[in-house]
Amino acid sequence: MSLQRRVMLTFAAGAALVSLVLALSVYTVTRTYLTDQREQSVTRQANADAAFVDSRLRAPHAVPRTILEDLDPPTGTMALLRVDGRWHASEPGIGQDILPAELWPAGDVGFGTAAPVDIAGEPYLAVRHTLDAEVDFYEVAPLRELRSTLDVVHRVLVVCAVVATLGAALVGFWASRRLLRPLHQLASTAVQVADGDLDTRVPASRDRELTLIGDSVNRMVDSLQERIERERRFFGDVSHELRTPLTTLVTAVGVLNRYRDALPGRGDQALDLVETEVNHLHRLLEHLLALARAEAGLHQDEPETVSLGELLRNVLTDSGRPAELLTVRADTVVRGRKLALERAFVNLVDNADRHGGGLTGVTTGSDGARAVVFIDDSGPGVPEADRETIFERFTTGRSGRGATAGTGLGLALVAETLVAHGGDVRCVDRPGGGARMVVTLPAVAAEQDPP
Template identity: 60%
Template sequence: MILTFALGAGLVSLVLAVSVYTISRGYLDVQRQRSAERQASADADFMRGRLAMPGASAQEVLTALDPPANTALLLRWEGEWFTSQASVGPGDLPADLVPAVTSGTQTTLPLNHDGRPFLAVGIPLPGGSGLFEIAPLEELQTTLAILRTVLAACGIAATLGAAALGMWASRRVLQPLRDVAGTAAQIAGGELDTRLERTHDRDLATITESFNSMVDSLQRRIERERRFFGDVSHELRTPLTTLVTGVGVLDRYSDDMPERSQRALRLVVNEVDHLRRLLDDLLALARTEAGLHHDPPEPLSMGELLAHTMADSNRSGELLVVAADCRVNGRKLALERAFVNLMDNADRHGGGLVGVTVQRVGRDVVIHVDDAGRGVPVDERERVFERFATGHTARGGTSGTGLGLALVAETVAAHEGRVRCTDRPGGGARFTVTLPCIDD
């Protein structure tokens, strides 16, 4: 918008300046020519009267004239030339001027003498004679130069003024959009009580009210989902806990059962365990999306967090390599669960976890989780983070819930980070988590 205002004003200023200068120059040229012709006519009338007197000398009559400053006079009288200035002679006149004047025609022609502009006016006199007046145009040229400078300055000032006006107008026009964007960003960050301020501008009042109504509706829906989440988690956990406990009791006495019953019990145990893990992942994923967390964000050392996570999950600390550590602002439980899911994914579907590396790249901390499997095909590397990506999508695994990597992606995104899957140098898959550091 600023560029548009500036270009528009510049174009208008250019057109106006060229128009004003052209018209002014034409007018001043005409006025200067008329002034020179009037002066020359008056001088010619004076000379006609004086030369008609008996015994009049042409040179004395010419000398008696008082022309304007820097104006030279030449007189052709009875075939002879007389001049008021020794530096100007008949050879300095335009070639077409003398024949025209001696033939009885008043003529005005431009003249350039010693690099300076002049106007030569010829007035016929009796007997084929003539008076030639050479008037300077330097004053006119100076006036035109000043006019050009003033017009250029006005054009530049108008362009700069239009740019400033465009900046002010663009800020005023775009400010409501900035307010909407800022409010939307705050709402997306979890501040659901944020609203746009009411305005007295009738054009913006409708947008403000519609936006606030939309956010009110969104907040009510999220609150309903949160209540639904709490109800569902309670209703599902209670019977599932009972089922797990009952199956666990039966499993302890499985040796006393017939072989066929043992196989059936083993299937039930596996399915109940799968259902328990699926419910845990679903609830964790729903909690992450709804912004419900048991722990607030806090500064966390990634090296210490991963060491603690690997120790709690009974994994060897020798697999962890901390090349460069830094702290992140995160939720400890959520990040621990995300990295456990990555390690479990490596063990279940990637041939086993072979290493976890922590390093710093610029203002980010980068964590590599490597496995010893066959790797992930390029066309599957985005799909593995989708929900319920089981079967061939999860590298042939069927024991997972299909939510582990989806929960990782949601958790990392909630911490303003990103996760991706690539090839590990030497073979296998590498899952890379990048999180922003808070260290200076």
């Protein structure tokens, strides 16, 4: 889950928890208060009605039913009277069976107790008043209005809690966007710097904390840019200083080769060793300079659309290999630096010849939106444990892969070049024996023109 969603959920969960606690507290306090008020009101009314009934019963020839009919209780309120064991009701069809057991006659003169009772699914409050040992007055008042009021309060509190939660989520969304906007700017700047745009800087902010972070990042980029400039100058100086003596050595070996017949046997062997090591040093220097140029961002050409079939055909013919080794299943087009891609494929075919027993074929095709190239050799293959380490710097193959020692940089340069182009390279077994280098690159439309 993203940070923005976590912030939103935190705000929403916090608001929901607070709203729940407040809603429960308000509902509990409101229900207790309204219930107490209603009970007091019913009790006062029952006391007044009990006093009226008591005074009428003391009159000679009092009739209990007539007394109940003369009562004027609130709407929906029912009254019952027990006199000498006989029950009388203010409404027909009701009797002592509607009363809760705790309010049945107890024999104590005076106000008894009040208890809730459910009649036909409706809430009521029953109050007992004992007038004497043989007379009990009951009044049963409805609580429908109280329940309706509490239901309204409950719905209002639920709606308020939901609205508060949604509002907090919106506030969290706004706050997270405001909080993450500078971080997105930092991330965008870091990505552009990582892609080589060292002139990108974090924009200024009005927030003091963010300004401190932005200034720190900008200072870091400034320092990085200065260091890269120093490395580029160092690269130029080193390349010049190394090329000059190496060129002299190559020239000297060439001169000695012209007089090889005049050399004694051991001198001839020594010249072979020197020539081999000079050539090895020359390849090593070329690879080192290529890696240094790639890391320093010093490219010899600009990105363009390249036909892989044409590029591979040129690689084979320019290196003196027969073009028949190439099989074009689909002439895919990629975008990249042509010279760097050529160097990468030259290293792969050279590796197949030097360390893989000889190049047997190059196949290019497509796999969905990606271009695929297979470089096959006829050697013993690469052990599975070494299939990733061979692309590391200064890693040379085991003796089983060939007798000629490599620089340990050719495949590393291939891997870095392909990664810089959005692709990759891996080593697998070739059907029928040998090793197969599988190169994948993002394909583009063949008709696309370079910008």
